[in-house]
Each structure stands twice: as structure tokens, then as C-alpha cells.
Amino acid sequence: MRAADREQAIIEEAVRFFAERGFEGQTRELAKRMGITHSAIYRYIPSKEALIERVYEHVYLSRWQASWAPLVTDRARPLEARLTQFYLEYVERVFDYHWVRIFAFSGLKSFDITSRYLAIVRDQIILPACAELRAELKLPPPQEVPVGEREAELFWGLHGRIFYLAIRRYVYGTQTPEDLAPIVRDAVRAFRAGVAPVIEDILREAQR
Known part of the structure; x- marks a missing residue:
């Protein structure tokens, strides 16, 4: 060989x-x-x-798509549509036995695989999505009012809701829906339908 x-x-x-x-x-x-x-x-x-x-390079970096960051910031489409497409593609790439279990083991053993990967998610998805939602709601951009923890955590909550399906499937070994597409669409739709007044309150408090 x-x-x-x-x-x-x-x-x-x-x-x-x-x-x-x-x-x-x-x-x-x-x-x-x-x-x-x-x-x-x-x-x-x-x-x-x-x-x-x-x-880490083989399992994580190779599966991260360069197209995802531009997708989230493409204002030609509603944010709900962009997030839905991202998460539909995301579950196709990362809902994998080896990916999920190595991710979990890395966090438990304090290897930096988990923290390094989540930094990519934060910088390329979470924080840009915060800015995109503000633009859609005609709220001040992050350049005027920086994104705080509470605001970012709303998007981490959506991300975690979807990723928890993978944890249930590959770590806990419990039953999850075979077809994840409707679950992803429901999660993003519910998030977008309810997030606006929360974001508005957060920014209002931040500007006081």
C-alpha cells in the first residue's frame, strides 16, 4: 500500500x-x-x-460547505427560506454516527474539536443570521447595537433543537423521525414566527 x-x-x-x-x-x-x-x-x-x-479535518472541516455562509446572507430570499435550506443541507452532511459521537466524546474529554467547530458555526451562521434577522425586521444593525448573548442564544436554541435529534439518534440510541425534512421546516418556521417580539425587546433594553 x-x-x-x-x-x-x-x-x-x-x-x-x-x-x-x-x-x-x-x-x-x-x-x-x-x-x-x-x-x-x-x-x-x-x-x-x-x-x-x-x-477533525477529515470528519468536520471536510463536511463544512463553503456555500453555507453566503446562503445565510443572501437577502434575495426571506430569512426563513435561507435558514430552512441551510438546516436541510446541514442534517444531510452531519447527521452521521461517527460525526456525532466524536463531537460528543470531544466535549467530554475537553479536546478542542467541539469548541473549534462551534466557533465556525457561530462566526459563519449564528452571528450573520442575527444581523440578517435585524435587517428583515428593520432593526438597528450590529454595527450600531452589537449582538449580545441573549440575542445569539435565540439562534443557538434553534441550532440546538435541530442538532439534538442527532444526539438522540446516535448517542442516546432513541427513536427519531426517519424523514427529518418536515421536522427541520417546522423548527425554522416556529422560530421565525415567534422570534420577532423577543428580539425587539432585547434590543430595546440594550438601547436604554
């Missing part, structure tokens, strides 16, 4: 291994599972930390 192919095989097996065992799983176990020597792993990847970094 070529070096590049062997390295890729190690990363792909590490994804499966960490998703099942968590990050407490040892690279010796991984090597045994692959039928290779422990030293063979470190011939391609210098440390467990470097292996976890490669897993």
Missing part, C-alpha cells in the same frame, strides 16, 4: 475507533484492530494528538 493510502486508512479507521471507544481509546488498540504494529501508526502520524487533528 502506498504511504498516502496507508495514512488515509489509518485516519479512516481512527474515525470509526474513536466514535466507538471515545478518545480514551489507545493507539495500541487501534493498531491491533488494523492488524499493524503500533510503531506503524507513528511512521505516518507523529502523535495521538496529531491523529486527533487529522480526524
